[in-house]
Structure formats: structure tokens, C-alpha cells
Amino acid sequence: MKVRSADFETSAPEYELCPPPNLPEFAFIGRSNVGKSSLLNMLTGRKALARVSARPGATQMINFFTINGNWSLVDLPGYGYSKTPQAVRENFQKAVSDYLANRESLSCVFVLIDGRLTPQKIDLDFCDWLAVGGVPFVIAFTKADKTKAGKLKSNVEAFLAELADRVEGEPRWFVTSAPESKGREEMLEFIGQVLES
Numbered sequence: 001m002k003v004r005s006a007d008f009e010t011s012a013p014e015y016e017l018c019p020p021p022n023l024p025e026f027a028f029i030g031r032s033n034v035g036k037s038s039l040l041n042m043l044t045g046r047k048a049l050a051r052v053s054a055r056p057g058a059t060q061m062i063n064f065f066t067i068n069g070n071w072s073l074v075d076l077p078g079y080g081y082s083k084t085p086q087a088v089r090e091n092f093q094k095a096v097s098d099y100l101a102n103r104e105s106l107s108c109v110f111v112l113i114d115g116r117l118t119p120q121k122i123d124l125d126f127c128d129w130l131a132v133g134g135v136p137f138v139i140a141f142t143k144a145d146k147t148k149a150g151k152l153k154s155n156v157e158a159f160l161a162e163l164a165d166r167v168e169g170e171p172r173w174f175v176t177s178a179p180e181s182k183g184r185e186e187m188l189e190f191i192g193q194v195l196e197s
């Protein structure tokens, strides 16, 4: 799939304020600083679709973008950033969990996992929660260029093995790097396939 257009639609601070569910949606989420903004810019070929934040945890809205006029890219707030005030955190966790649990137009969630790290409980718990709720998800391991190949491989394998202990069936997964545009074609092709199915 080629990205011909990528237009900002709206930001929703809570689930009730999300736009009408008119297009199939692909949502992106991960721990703060995982590289989500960089990946979204890389994926869409835009320099600043999502703001790459110097301040982790700054993205707090659910942001909707329309791609090629026929699907929506949904940028969800990052989880697991301890410096976000508790009240703000709870509000946005509710917005995100309401969105994930209820959104009828949600086709698939891309869960971003930092490829430099050994499996993190918070990421495994999140995938587990999606699986229990029947929310379709795939995984994108980020920052591949920042990780030695052997270390990346063992982190990926360890994460998938720990996930297999909790969740039935291995999700599709992608290895990505924003500066190298690694994984871009594969992810776009996957989205195209889901749209056609």
C-alpha cells in the first residue's frame, strides 16, 4: 500500500468524544518513549504527523488521522509513564480502555515494544488484556537500529515465548526502525490485507 494522503482528523480527550466510527481503524499504542511518534511518521512518510516528544508522556489525547481517505490511523496515548499525575493517568487510561474495549470500527491494534529491552511485565499484561478482551493485535518491535542483531533476536524470542505462556496463538509481529524505515512495507502491506479481507 502506498500512503497517498494522511490528514489529521481530530483529537478526543475521552472515548465519548471520538468521531463517528465510519472507517476501519488501526490503533498504535506502547509505553511512553517506545518510539510511537517516530514510527507513525515513518509509516506515513510524514515528518511530523505525530509529534516526536522530548517530554515522555506528553501525548494524552486519542488522535485520529485519515489515510488515503479509506482508513483511520489512531494514535493512542502511551502507557506506563510514572511522572504523569495520577488523576490524568486514570482519565486517559479510561479513555484508552473504553476505546479498545468498545470501538466497533477498530480493525487491529499495533502494540509497540521496545526492541532493546527484555520482556517487560507491563507490555505482557497489556497484550494479555487485549487477548482476553478479544481485541485483535499485532506487535511492532521498535528501535531495531539501536540494538545489536543478536540481542534484538533474543529479546523478540523471549517476548514471544512469555506471551505464548499467557495467550493462545502467536500474533503477527514486525521488526521496525524509524530512521531506517525498517518494517514500513510489511506493516503497510499487512494493513492493506486486513482492509481487503
Ligand code: GDP
Pocket (backbone or CB within 6 Å): 030, 031, 032, 033, 034, 035, 036, 037, 038, 039, 051, 052, 053, 054, 056, 057, 078, 142, 143, 144, 145, 146, 176, 177, 178, 179
Ligand atoms: P513516543 O514517546 O513513543 O512517541 O516516542 P518518540 O517517537 O518520541 O521517540 C522517543 C525517542 O526515541 C526519541 O528520541 C526518538 O528519536 C527515539 N527513537 C524512536 N524510534 C527510534 C528508532 O527506530 N531508532 C532510533 N535510533 N531512535 C528512535
